[in-house]
Amino acid sequence: MPDKTPSSTSTPISPAERIRATGARATPARIRVLELLSSAPVPLSHHDVELALGDATLDRVTLYRVLDWLVASGLAVKRADERRVWRFTLAGGGQHHSHVHFRCDACGRVYCLDAPAPIAPVMPEGFTLARLEFDLSGRCADCNRSAR
Amino acid sequence: MPDKTPSSTSTPISPAERIRATGARATPARIRVLELLSSAPVPLSHHDVELALGDATLDRVTLYRVLDWLVASGLAVKRADERRVWRFTLAGGGQHHSHVHFRCDACGRVYCLDAPAPIAPVMPEGFTLARLEFDLSGRCADCNRSAR
DNA sequence: ACTTCAAATGCAACAATGTTGCAATTAGAT
DNA sequence: ATCTAATTGCAACATTGTTGCATTTGAAGT
Incomplete structure (x- = not known):
């Protein structure tokens, strides 16, 4: 129904x-x-x-x-x-709470870290902030272990 | 130099x-x-x-x-x-100091804000952090002005 | 309900970007 | 100088996105 x-x-x-x-x-x-x-x-x-x-x-x-x-x-x-x-x-509806992502440069996998999202910086006059994303990259544990 | x-x-x-x-x-x-x-x-x-x-x-x-x-x-x-x-x-050579970018959803332009980069969160065991990027998006002053 | 017509669609053809298989070439070891 | 596996170049294909144009259709007006 x-x-x-x-x-x-x-x-x-x-x-x-x-x-x-x-x-x-x-x-x-x-x-x-x-x-x-x-x-x-x-x-x-x-x-x-x-x-x-x-x-x-x-x-x-x-x-x-x-x-x-x-x-x-x-x-x-x-x-x-x-x-x-x-x-x-x-638009707008999303309200996806802002994630923190880590991408491994070696294998390409993306991990969602559960870390607090950083605070937004002061925006220049007239700018409207809609979303913020914090992306980290490097090597994940798997790749660090296997390669060297 | x-x-x-x-x-x-x-x-x-x-x-x-x-x-x-x-x-x-x-x-x-x-x-x-x-x-x-x-x-x-x-x-x-x-x-x-x-x-x-x-x-x-x-x-x-x-x-x-x-x-x-x-x-x-x-x-x-x-x-x-x-x-x-x-x-x-x-790789490595870059050492581009980590920028804070703002991308306008309307016109697509990217602005480099000069704000302090957020502090890196604690990485999970075995992960190596190589770079971090903080990306913001919304509407820039120009687009907010023209498109109400 | 029926007409009308710009807006929206579907199709075909094209463009940009990336991938795969394989034969020909070549860097570097002997 | 020779040898051989690592590279390269070519051709063919795959995916993703775009453009032009003839056809269909939403919704405004009758």
């Missing part, structure tokens, strides 16, 4: 409404991708979205255009991950 | 010697690329290297292999930049 997001007192804006609010058309492609991003616990790559859509696949090019449109319209944010793959997240 | 922080009395190791020291062959391709990386003030991409070699071009594939070999042998380090292009730097 899919209960349709209980609308207590606030208005639960649907993906379609959020899209129309930007002045653009609420097409199935945009709606589905936006829903996916909304429910994804982590940033999704173009390929992730393709797989997730599964049967109801969009054209590859359309997906590129939808994703870029979401970014241009401010609904999503695009970032390259450590393996230089583009990943998309809902 | 570019004093190359040589260890005063030590021998200035030539690229060829440094390559042979790893047990591999000192080929012209490797020597030229290593020299390039040594003299480059900033990390170079595959394409940068191709352009820099100019007339004396290597095969595209050979260059990929040389760069990867440099990384595998520990002479160079590979990192993706904000535009997700691989960039190579001499």
